[in-house]
Every structure is written in C-alpha cells, then in structure tokens.
Amino acid sequence: MPTTATQADAPLPYLQRIHDYYLALGYGAPYVWASFADVPLQRLSRPLAQSRVVLITTAAPYQPAAGDQGPGAPYNALAKFYRVYSDAAGNTGPLPDLRIAHVAIDRQHTRADDLGSYFPLAALRRAASAGRIGSVAPRFHGAPTNRSQRATLEQDGPEIVARCIADAADAAILVANCPVCHQSLALLARLLEAAGIASVVMGCARDIALHVGVPRLLFSDFPLGNAAGRPNDPASQDATLALALDLLDRAEAPRSTWTSPQRWHPDNADWKLDYCNIARLSPAEIARRRAEFDAGKSQAQALLRVQVQVQAS
Numbered sequence: 001m002p003t004t005a006t007q008a009d010a011p012l013p014y015l016q017r018i019h020d021y022y023l024a025l026g027y028g029a030p031y032v033w034a035s036f037a038d039v040p041l042q043r044l045s046r047p048l049a050q051s052r053v054v055l056i057t058t059a060a061p062y063q064p065a066a067g068d069q070g071p072g073a074p075y076n077a078l079a080k081f082y083r084v085y086s087d088a089a090g091n092t093g094p095l096p097d098l099r100i101a102h103v104a105i106d107r108q109h110t111r112a113d114d115l116g117s118y119f120p121l122a123a124l125r126r127a128a129s130a131g132r133i134g135s136v137a138p139r140f141h142g143a144p145t146n147r148s149q150r151a152t153l154e155q156d157g158p159e160i161v162a163r164c165i166a167d168a169a170d171a172a173i174l175v176a177n178c179p180v181c182h183q184s185l186a187l188l189a190r191l192l193e194a195a196g197i198a199s200v201v202m203g204c205a206r207d208i209a210l211h212v213g214v215p216r217l218l219f220s221d222f223p224l225g226n227a228a229g230r231p232n233d234p235a236s237q238d239a240t241l242a243l244a245l246d247l248l249d250r251a252e253a254p255r256s257t258w259t260s261p262q263r264w265h266p267d268n269a270d271w272k273l274d275y276c277n278i279a280r281l282s283p284a285e286i287a288r289r290r291a292e293f294d295a296g297k298s299q300a301q302a303l304l305r306v307q308v309q310v311q312a313s
Contacts, residue, residue, distance in 0.1 A: 011221060012272045014179050014205045021276040025290045034149045034183055036213040039254035040193040044171060046134075048249045051170035053128075054137035054197075055089060056160060056188065057119050058145050058181040059098035069101040071113035075292070076101040077299035082144050084159045089140040091128050095121055096140075103145055103178035105225030109264075109271035114231035118177055120202075123228065123241040132245060137167045143174075143188055145181050152184050157191040164197055171248055173241075175227050176203040186212035200248045202227040202240070206257070216251045218244040220260040223271045229262075236262060 019030050044051060062069055066078040079102040087096050098119050100112050116122055121140065127133050141160045146152050164172060172192050174185040182205045189199040193215050200216040203209050204227050209217045220227055220240060229237030240260055247258050264271065274280060281289070 010272075011206045011219070012275060013207055015207050015211060017276045018179055020278055024278040024281075024286060025293065031147070033208065034187060034212045036190070039213040039215055040190060041215045041251065041254040041256075042193040042196055042198045044198050044249060045196065046170060048133055048171070048245060049131055050134040052135050052137050052168055053124060053133050053171045053173060054164050054167060054169035055119070055121055055124060055140040056143055056164075056172055056174040056185065057098065057140060058103065058143055058175075058177050058184065059100050059119055060102050060142070061085065061087070062097040062099050069099040071111040072107065073099075073101040073112075074107065075104070075296055077296040080145070080300055081142065082146075084144065084156050084163070085142040086139045086163055087142075088138065089121060089136050090138045091125055091136050100177050100225055103181060103225075105177055106223035106271060106275050108274050109223045110225050110231065112225050112231075116234065116237045117226045117228055117231040118175060120173070120175065120228040120237055120241050123234070123237045124173070126238060127241060127245060132242070134170075137164070137169045139163065139167055143184055145178060146184055147180055149183070149187060152187045153191070156184075157188045160188060161191050161195045161197070164192065165195065169197055172197055172199045173244055173248070174199060174201045176201060176205070176209070177225050177227065179205055179208055179224070182208040183212050186214045189214050189216075198248055200244050200251075202244050206259075210255065210257065213255065215254050215256070216247050217255075217257045218247055218260065219257060220262065222262075222264045223275070226264075230264075 060079050060081050067076050069079050124136050128136050141163050176182040176185045182203050185201050186209050192199045201214050202218045204222050204224050206219045229240035
C-alpha cells in the first residue's frame, strides 16, 4: 500500500523509534541522550570564499582483516574505531577508503556503495575549485561513534578541536551516519564553536541533533548513511553540500536548521516505516536481532580491551 503524504513528509522520529526498539529487544533503562538549552554560534571569521574548511566524519578506515565492510555488509563490530584518527584531505589527491559497516545505518534501503553519499570530500574539492570556499583543510578527522558523552566531550572532542586548530581551519563540516553519530557530532560541534571554528552538521536524524542542540543543521530526509546526498548522484551531493555551505555562511542564530528539498523516493516512504520498527517484526526476528546485537556488543568490547592494552603498552 502506498504511504500517505503525511508519512512521506514527516521526518522519522528516531528518538521514539529507538526507545521502543531496544525496550522490545529486552534491554533495561532507555539510553539518556544529551540535551543542552544553551547552544553556541560562531560566525565565520572571514568570507567563505577565503575560508579553509575541514571535514569531520564518523566513517571508519577500511580494515582488510576485520571482515566484510563492503556495500550492503551487515553490522560489523570489528570495524569500529575508538580513537580519533586523521588522514590526508586537501584540494587534490586520492580519496580515502572509508566504510560505515560499523554503524546503525539503514541497511534495508541503502547499501553504502558510494563514498560521496557519506563523506563529501570530492564535492568539497569541487566547491574549492569553483571558488565557493577558499580551500579544503590538509587533513580530515575521524570521530569515534561513542555512546559515552563524557568521552566525547572530554577526550575525543578536545583532540579533534586541537587538530582542527593545528590545521588552521576556519570552518568545519561534520557528517553524521548512525543515531549515536548525530549525538557525538552535535557535541563536537559545540566544542568547535566555543573554540572559534564555525560548524555545520549534515545529518538525517533531525530530532536527535536538535535534541542535543546544534549550532547549524542541514537535514536531509534520507535513510541513515546518506547525509551528504543520494548515492551515485554527484549532482545531489553537490546540491547538498551547497546548502550546507550556504547555512554555514548565513546562519544568524544557534539551532539554525535547513531542510534539503531532495527526497529519497517522493511517492514512497517505506524506509521510514521499516527502520527499527517493532510493529513490523515477528517475535522470531526480534529474538534474532537481540542475539545479533549481543554478539556484536561482545565483539566491540573485546576489541576495545585490546586497543586499550595496546595504547597502555
């Protein structure tokens, strides 16, 4: 049955959907999301056409030994990373091999088969070539998808801010993938603004970003994992980035939120009805997902222990 106009137009309520989903899977007290009444806003210190822009991502570098991370891959806890990383960006050079198999993107309706849909370095380079921005920062930075708000605010966030300052970045574009990514990057955006670096979050989970409190949000009503535009559609990705840059340049108050006019499938919003929707799952499927989640959690905890031991040695 086709979805109604209301279903197609309304943003997916991730906070409520995730709350109901994990309760139905049998977990205890619901996760408490960060929320701030006060939100900082830093205006650009120089014209955008003269500004150096840095990309911040939650995508993970490809790890050949970590199992399937390719298009359509299931959740892969072994592909997670727990420490901030940086790699080459700039106006030229090869694109990095980044994957998002480690996060809760919408695997039913998107395959993560195009880097440009979740990491807009190519589009940002095109914007620099066209004179829309001054330059791309020499490095991009990876922010761990961390459920610990304290770790983001006290450890990962300050480290990324320091690296952005070292790279003389004037502005930052933060691209979120999973639900927790939206929280982590919203928290990071607050730290960047306080340090004098203007920021815009590109995301698909509007309610989470606004619940935390962001300086600027460009909302794309797409399945999670496509905050930078439709996959395999450079025109969509360029248009999405152009809106983010316009918002970065023109926002006059914190919590400034723009919505991309693009739609995933204008006449069908089934992806909104499917994502973590307990009403569409059988008891057997709920049990299977609980077992899968527990296995992934155990893998992630083991990986974290190994990384902590390596760091301490």
